[in-house]
Amino acid sequence: MNILILGSGGREHALAWAVLQNPKCDRLIVAPGNAGIAQIAECPSLDILDGDAVAGFCAENAVDLVIIGPEAPLAAGVADTLRAAGIAAFGPSAAAARLEASKSFTKEICDACNAPTAGYAHFTDAEAAKVHIRAEGAPIVVKADGLAAGKGVIVAMNEATALAAIDDMFSGEFGAAGAEVVIEEFMTGEEASFFVLCDGETALPVGTAQDHKRAFDGDEGPNTGGMGAYSPAPVLTDAIAQKTMDEIVNPTIVEMARRGTPYQGVLYVGLMIENGQPRLVEYNVRFGDPECQVLMMRLGAQALDLMQACAEGRLDEMQVNWANDHAMTVVMAAKGYPGPYEKGSVINGLDDLPEDSAHMVFHAGTTERDGRITASGGRVLNVTARGATLAEARDRAYAMIDRIDWPEGFNRSDIGWRALT
DSSP: OEEEEEEOSHHHHHHHHHHHTSTTOSEEEEEEOOTTGGGTSBOOOOOTTOHHHHHHHHHHTTOOEEEEOSHHHHHTTHHHHHHHTTOEEESOOTTTTHHHHOHHHHHHHHHHHTOOBOOEEEESOHHHHHHHHHHHOSSEEEEESSOOTTOOEEEESSHHHHHHHHHHHHTTTTGGGGGSEEEEEOOOSEEEEEEEEEESSOEEEEEEEEEOOEEEGGGEEEEOSOSEEEESOTTSOHHHHHHHIIIIIHHHHHHHHHTTOOOEEEEEEEEEEETTEEEEEEEESSOOTTHHHHHHHHHTTHHHHHHHHHHTTOGGGOOOOOOSOEEEEEEEEETTTTSOOOOOOEEBSGGGSOOBTTEEEEESSEEEETTEEEEOSSEEEEEEEEESSHHHHHHHHHHHHHTOBOTTEEOOSOTTHHHHO
């Protein structure tokens, strides 16, 4: 098979690595890719938001399957264009991608299928939103309704922060995403991520993970896109996973099909779990980043078979074959992230690290210049390892970090602390 992956981050590097483990893969193309991905795949320049351009590229290069990594091409309808051209695509339609592209749409779906989630209100007017915040008090959660690159959620522990978030959103700080807001009840409990493949009718769970959003040890500092993750997540027991399928995922899949917008792709189910009861925090319509990195380490070659079956409507034939293992990824980020940071610093020591089924460094924000790997993003490397236990995976990941020479970077030293303590 000739396979095209769209995207340029650590998630796409992990997807590429897993796909290459499968002997079905004859040719792998990742557009636009990054310095790490370029070591294992072709990385052409391609506008991944232009469905016609992507479809034309696929026709010219006899691509058999397109795996769409990030949410923006999905919301832009790239999967629709590909399917209309007869090209198999892993990822939902633009209409189904509204589960991530519109917070209010997701709440509407939850209401329609009675899926447990936080109480909420939807606003298109700043003053009305502020009246609601003053009436409800804090803590409270303010969300930009649209796609905001993972930055449009403010967990406000006091009223002043919530009111300031309203000002920021309606003043255009988050672009069109903040033109409408959803204000939610603050939920307590433990967060975890549940991943399910759906082909429009069948839903197949493919793993659990737990992310670490805060920048610094002890869950201190600002929220980020994710500073590390591990899989499986012990808080997501078999019983809670089944409850999630019964009360949240399957009703959502049925409701989406009823509306004529069947969901086809991976569904990231963000959960808050308290006293054994899962409630939906959010849906994402693609693999999480960095959760994808630990899932791909554990799934390996079968990831391609599962994604292909999903794209072809054959999930009822599939099952996930799990090893009794654990995986952890630790994000190395540029100092200053998630605020302002410098680009262009050189990263040394990567060539001396092991790369095998138990050790991988996935590149998230890198560029090659004059034969050297340089940092070009906020989250730069995903140092990832598998082990028979989570402690073994942790020890392997941090041993690799100790050998990376990058003074301009930083990382958390406590990834996995919930499960390990």
